[in-house]
Amino acid sequence: MKNKKMTHSFQRLRRVFLALPLLLASLTVWLPLWWMAMGALTPLDELTATLGPALMGREGYALWPLLPSWPTLSPLVELLLDTPEFFAMFWNTCVLVLPQVLGQLLVGIPAAWALSRLRFRGQGALKTLYLVLMLLPFQVTMVSAYLAADRLGLLDTVWAVILPGIFGAFPVFIMTKGFDVVPAALLEAASLDGAGPLGTLVRIGVPLGMPGVLSAAVLGFLEAWNAIEQPMAFLQTKALWPLSLYLPQIAAQRLGLAMSASLVMLAPAALIFRFGQQYLTLGIQSSGLKE
Amino acid sequence: MSGKSRLFYKPRKAGRTRKSARAAVPWLFCAPSLLGLGIFTLFPFLDAVRRGFTDAMGARFVGLKNFASVLENAAFRLAAANTARFLAVCVPLLLAVSLLMALAVRALAGAARVFETTLLLPMAVPVAGIALLWQALFHKSGVINGALSALGLETVDFMGSGAAFWVLVGTYVWKNVGYNMVLWIAGLDAIPDSLYEAARVDGAGVWRCFWCVTLPGVLPTLFLTAALSLLNACKVFREAYLVGGAYPHDSIYLLQHLFNNWFRELDVGRLCAAAVLLAAALLGVLLPMQKLWGDAE
Structure with a gap:
């Protein structure tokens, strides 16, 4: 006792x-x-x-x-009602982030599907390529991305940030892990029923691999929402700057505004976090899973 | 004869085209992604490698001159040494802290999941907000120094002395501990309970279980966790830049600052050479790690 x-x-x-x-x-x-x-x-x-x-x-x-x-509530009200420049910055952020995340999914889903569920020669090499590219920090590719954007005439436009962001290796890597759970037997059955490769992807792959897709979306959103390096390197016109870049600069002159703005900026990220945490967790887990 | 050929050859021919069409499907699926990667990353990087060996206009071959100029540059040496020191301190620290937190969360179970959510939150906090907060906290006359002086202690110039290094290390750990914790928890969950039971039957205590079951069990997790920690360490530049500006205290002048400053001066030859050196250094560390990680399966 x-x-x-x-x-x-x-x-x-x-x-x-x-x-x-x-x-x-x-x-x-x-x-x-x-x-x-x-x-x-x-x-x-x-x-x-x-x-x-x-x-x-x-x-x-x-x-x-x-x-x-x-x-x-007056600083917040002032920010939301009487500060057009805040809306401009907020809009700039959305313009940079949303096409980037949507594009990542659109381009990444078929590639991830092929890497995960199809069998072809060179697949292993491609997987390694994506892994290596995923692990290279922005600083390594900064100058190359700058030269590419320069040659394509994209510098100082939002596309210089959006396009390289779309073709990232990280979302492909995450979604590949997400598609790995789709059972091969299901795919064989679908192919016996006469479904083409695209039909199989749309009807079976995307619904079953949805957690992986959402993980990539959540991680991609958080990453793009907080991006500093890319807009700083590729956007010279201040009118194009996102909140993340602009905010610290106005703190000294307009402290109240900066405080409210940082809270408002937290809101979408916090919402995504609140409703997407399970996918965030899942995405992180799959980024660490062995092949 | 013609009937025979239709019977035997045509179908085979048709089968072959269908087969080659099927072989093209994976590549078609990968094509948009690969094309974009090629245009925006791969070929430009190869171009950067070439420019590393040419003069500023990218026309004349100058051998290793750019690389020599980078390696002799005092700012590069400072930044490289700082970055190496930063990585050597913060990555092992983060790995250890997050593993301990993961073990604690798992041991507490149930309600402790709230800690998991909490520690993931810094990932979502906008960097600009953190920068503002950090300025208020760590400024020479910031909140922490106010508290120190109120207690009659000596104040610290956090951002203007070697202490800046530790502020940055702290920020990095603060920001990434949740991410790594999730990775560790997944790794720990993958260790079969039967192993622990067997160890306990053999009379192993808590410590022996940890050394002989837990640690070897999470070893496969370690490699990619470390690699991702390294990658995330590169992003700490955001906070460092927003708090300390383009030329912060010498102790946190990192390679990212250097790249950024050379970038603004459009010193393309040196920048390309430095990017190639950094890529080589990173891959030199990561690829053997990935091999080890692959072999550990």
Whole structure:
């Protein structure tokens, strides 16, 4: 009896011991997000007083209270109603991100299907090619992409960001893993029923491989939504810049706006995260799976 | 005769064309993707390799001059050394921290999934928002220094001293720990319970189970996790750039800064040579890793 009680309390101690580091790590996530949300609800004069020392070069030390002393929606309202440049930046981001993600799926799905479910000579070499390309960082391909865009006359247009983004290797890699689960027997049956390769892909492959497709979409969206390097390298006209590039530049002059804008920018990503987390997790898992 | 040929040869001929048509299907499926990769990545990269060996106009062959000029460049040496130091510190640290977190989440089970969600969240937080936050926190007169001075401790110039390096390492771990945790959890889930039971029957304790079952069990996961961590480490430049600008403190002047600055100066010859060197270094590390990872199956 006594022994059982001891094991029980030992169990609880063990759980606390395990949860503590996780809790601390989680605090480093929750606290910044809380600050970000509260920053958008803080009136400008209070923001200037509390964060001014760090962000606007004022005297003293910055302070970030857990709650604003006088919460207000006015910066957010101002941002949404009276700031056309914000809408322009937001629109710019959408123009860069949405065609990129859709294009990735459109181009990537057939390629991933072929790499996963069809058998052909050179398949292994192609798979290795995609893996290698996936692992090369943007800095390696930056100058080549620049030269290509220059030759095609795309520089300083949104296409210089969108087109190379569409033809990435990462979405193909993720979707290949997603299609790997489609049973081969099903494909044989479909082919006996007279379905062509395209019909098989559309009617069987895409529905069954949907989790992989959505994973690629979620990861592709988050990546493109936060992209800094590509627009910075290929877009010189500031009128084309996405939020991610523009936001840090306006912080010093328009702190309230920057706070609200960073919250609004978080919103689509957070929504995608909320509803697509299982696909995000799945996508990450499949990026680590062995062949 | 003609009837015989129709009977025997025509169908075979038709079969052959159908077969070759079928052989073309996978390539047709891959064609849009391969074409785009060719136009925007592969051929331009081959062109970059060629330009690495030619002068600024891309016309005259200059041998290894560009490579020598890159390797002698003080900024390149600083950036390469910093990047190597950064990778050597942050990748193993991230791998260890995320493995420990994954073990803790799995041991707690059930409600602990909320931690998994939480630690994945930084992936979704826009970099620009983080940059703003980091500026407020780590500035010379930022929130953390305010707290330090209120406690009567010495303040630290986080972004203007060697401490910037550790801020960057912290940011990287903060941002990627969820991603790696998911990878580890998948790897840990793949270890059959029977192995643990067998070890326990043999009298192995918690530590022996960890060393003799868990670690060898997640080894196949390790290679790609490490490779992806390396790739994600290249993206930490976003935070570094938004917080520290194009010329941050010397301790976090990374290869990405250098590429970016040379890019703005349009120093194409040197840039191409540096890109080739970086690609060679990365593939030199990653391909043997991939081979090991493939062999571990």
